[in-house]
Structure formats: structure tokens, C-alpha cells
Amino acid sequence: MYNIFIDGREGTTGLQIYDRLSARDDLNILVLPEEKRKDVEARRECLNSADICFLCLPDCAAREAVSLIENPAVRVIDASTAHRTAEGWVYGLPEIEKGRRELIAAAKRVANPGCHATGFITLVAPLVKSGIAGADYPFVAHSVTGYSGGGKKMIAQYEAAERDIALNSPRQYGLTLAHKHIPEMVKECGLTHAPIFNPIVSDFYCGMCVTVPLYKNLLLKKLGVDDIRTFFAEYYATQNFVKVAEKESIPAYLAANELAGENYLKIYVSGNDDMINLACVFDNLGKGASGAAVQNMNIMLGIDETYSLV
Template sequence: MSAKVFIDGEVGTTGLQIRDRLLGRKDISLISLPEDRRKDAGARADAFAAADIAILCLPDDASREAATICQSLPTRLIDASTAHRVNPNWVYGFPELAAGQRAAIAGAKYVSNPGCYSTCAIALLRPLTDAGLIARDDALSIFGISGYTGGGKAMIAEFEKGEVTGNFLYATTQHHKHMPEVMHYGQVSATPIFVPAVGQYAQGMIVQIPLRTSRAVELHAALSAHYAGSRFVSVRPLDQAQARENPQALNNTNKLELSVLGDAAEGRVVLSAILDNLGKGASGAAVQNLNIMLGLDEGAGL
């Protein structure tokens, strides 16, 4: 018997990508509302009630409202917004985070899907803070560049109409919405300096964290041990990690690739992560979490 899934906000960038990954699957039955009823409160409430799992692809306030509507229902939720990412009543949807995280997702009623920049930064930081190779109070800097699809429909339209003609930095006030989850799940106590940018390309993301250290071999070993056997997260060998880094290398996949770069002899190392901001950084991660929650093959649709 197929599981019933409702995507609330299925016409947004993330919602459409999730829908595309679920269409045609015999183990999933999609509940969809006609265009003229997508904002109808009664129709949405009925769809929530009929679903085994609802995926929220909504702005933060709308996600909180939807979660409130579902409190009295048995419906399980995956929230793709930032609304619940550090809420202790929600399980963080990064299965590779730590031992027991996948099991926690499997049994959760509420799962918060990670952000794209956050997935990269946390994937690099958490194994290293756990291993004591990065001090929790280190003054860290995080740099990243994402394809413009990460900005949603409005930004996509600006780029595709030619209204934006180059790369640009944003969140220059140092109050980016992903930092609370990066700090919480990366287990760092000092707020990193974060410099994100949008590139003149559609999909793909690279995030890098520079370190003053000579311990590249130990950093690489800790990352490799943490993700050993992982289906979607890999660590490039040290002897292959000095090639040009391409943020679009993993587009249209649910993969995340980590590297340890730089010159350890001179004490300058750069941790690097690449993923598809619409894949493992958003919709791919949501489908992975959905599969885990339903007890299905984790890679189904991916």
C-alpha cells in the first residue's frame, strides 16, 4: 500500500523538485490541490488530515501555522523552511550528522530539513568538533557561493531575465538565517563570520572553511572515518584534493563531497564541501528523509 504524501507549497522551487522526485513512484501517492484551492484553509486542512506525511515548502511563518494546524492530527511533517531547525521538538533531517540520527528521523513525527549552506558547513564541522580538531570556541570564517536557484522564484526571474549580470555577496550584516543551525549542529559556540555569494549560474554550491593548522592528515582521517560507508556523503582522497573545485560538479544528485585542501606544511588548510543546492541542499534531502521516515529504500527517487 502506497504512503500518502501532501506537499504544501508544491509550486515553489523546492516543492516542484520534490514532486518531480516522487512522481511515478508506486510506493508514494501524492495528494495535490487544484490551483484555485491551494490557499484555501479548509482544503489544506483536509489534505493534511488525509496524508501520512506532509512536506512543508513554505515561508517560515506559514510553516509554523501549518504545524499548528497539524498538532491534533497523526500526520507527520517534514519542514523545508528555517522555522523549526533548532526547535528541540523537531529532529534535524541530516541523517549523516551523528550516530543515531537516522534512527531518530525514522521514528520522528516532526523533521526539519536542513538548509543548503548549513548542510555543507555542518558536514565539515561536526566530525571535527566531536574529534577535538576544531575547538568549539574557535573564531571561524565560512565562505560560500550558490547558484541563483537558492534564492527562490523572484531571484530566478531576475537572473533569467538578465536583470542581474554578475556574482554578488549578500547577508553582509552578518545575520544569516542559517547560522543558528550551523552553530547548534556544528557544535560551535562563537558565531562564525559567514560570507555567502550568489553566482551567475543556476544550480550548485561550494562552501569553504579556512583553518590555520598543520593537521590536514588528521582532519581528513576524522572526516573519512565519520562518513565511511555513507551512501551520499564522500570524502575525496588527500592526493586528489588539489584540483579545481567546481560548485556545479554534483548537480542533479543527492551527493555531498568533502575535501581537505591547502598547504598543511605552511599551516594553511581549507575545508571544502560541494553539493547541489536543490538536491542534498533541499529537495533531495527532503526525499531522503521521507524515505527514512516511511522505512523505504533511502535512495528511492534519488
């Protein structure tokens, strides 16, 4: 039996990880009493007693938690942004390239991907790595997310009995084009410059749709819509949590909450003779956060990666 500690269990991601793991008989979850959950020494003891620690904390607190770990056998999955581009940490998106799953399996430190970044990298990295799009392609991406992505404070704002009328409408943010997920997008896709990224939060609890439009004439390989769809279907053919929609199943409207409660993501490829539209739909709390963390834990422990996720 493995000892698991979730530092930050009271947050949105931490609670979901706990819910996914609490019924498992192969894990012993170390739980601090309410009055001790911010006690540094109590946390230190749990962090050093665990086989795997999940860090569901703000960036600064996640860095502090890592500094408290003295036991070299302890392995860490960090759900914050703190270590996603840090040296010595493996980026935990196992589907993205051959050999990544093996790196995660052997890692002491795994950085769980950001939700927006999960969609963008799933769409863009294969194109760049396969030479279809150049590393200098001027990528633009739009991402619509449910309000749960903003954590407890935003959830409370959206679910308040009396709330700002502005919450009834989709709201674009990150207007300085410097969203915190951009560095991991650049690194994992091997880009020479940052994409223009427009995140939008909307009035539904969970779900996400990341869209990347492409000009065919700017691609290194002038592939059409059907060719790109076939490429993705073949690239992700063996993956448990990535599906590619067939041409006949593409709806007139893509709903960002289509896969709420699921742990897989679905890629839609559409467009016309000159332009291609790539869209990735998934649950921002599932494959975009807690589900991905549990998948990484399963891989690190040598367990079926789908355990407690399907």
C-alpha cells in the same frame, strides 16, 4: 501505500520533491487544484489526511500549516527555516552523528536543513564532536551558490532577457553577518558563538561550494591536511550521500556546480603545513533541499534512504 502532501508544491523545492516522488508506486500524492492551493480549509483537509506532509513554504506559512494539523498520526518535514532550532523537532541531517538517523526514523517532526548549513555542518560538526576543533574555534565560512537558491523571484531575475549587469558578477550578501542559517549551524555544531559566514550568489542555476579554512595551530589536535582527510573519510565511510575526495583527485579549481543534479556531497581537504582548507560541494537543490527532504521521508517510512535519489 502512503499518502503524501506537499504544501507549497509550486515553489522551487516543492516542485523538485514532487518530481522525485511522482513516479513512485508506493506513494499517493495528494494534490489540490490550482484554485484551492491557498484555501485554508482545503489545505487543512490534505494536511490531516497525509501520512507525511512536506512544508515548502515561507517561515510564517510553515508555522501556520503546523497549527492546522490536528491528526496526531501526521508526520511533518519542514523545508523552511521555521523549526530548525525548535524544541520537539529533529534536525534532518542523518549523516552528522551516530544515532541521528534513528531519531529521524522515529520523529513526528523533522526540520530539513538549510543548504548553506548542510555544507558547514558536514564540515564542522565532526571536528567539534571529535575534539579536533574547540567549540570556541573562530570559524569562518564562505559559500558560493547558484541563483536557484533564491527561489522563483531570483530565478526570474537571472533568466530575464534584459537584466541588471550586476547579475553577471558573483554577489556577496548577508553583509550584516546574520544569515538565517547561522542559528542551526551554531546549534548542530555545538559552537559557543556564531561563525563569520559569507554567502555569495553567482550566475549559474544550481550547485554550491561551502568552504571553511582552518589554522592548524588553533586546532585542539594539531592534525595536518592528510590526517584531516583521513578523519573525514573514516567518519563518513558508511554514508550513502557523502564522499571524500582522495588527495590525487583534487583539481586546481573547485567548481560549485560540479555535482548539479546529484544527491550526494563531496568533501575536499587541501592546504599546506600551517593551514587547512575544507570544501564541501553539492547541489543546493538536491542534498541541499529536495533530495535531503526525500531522504528524510524514506528514513521516516523505513524505506531504503536512496530510493528515487540515485
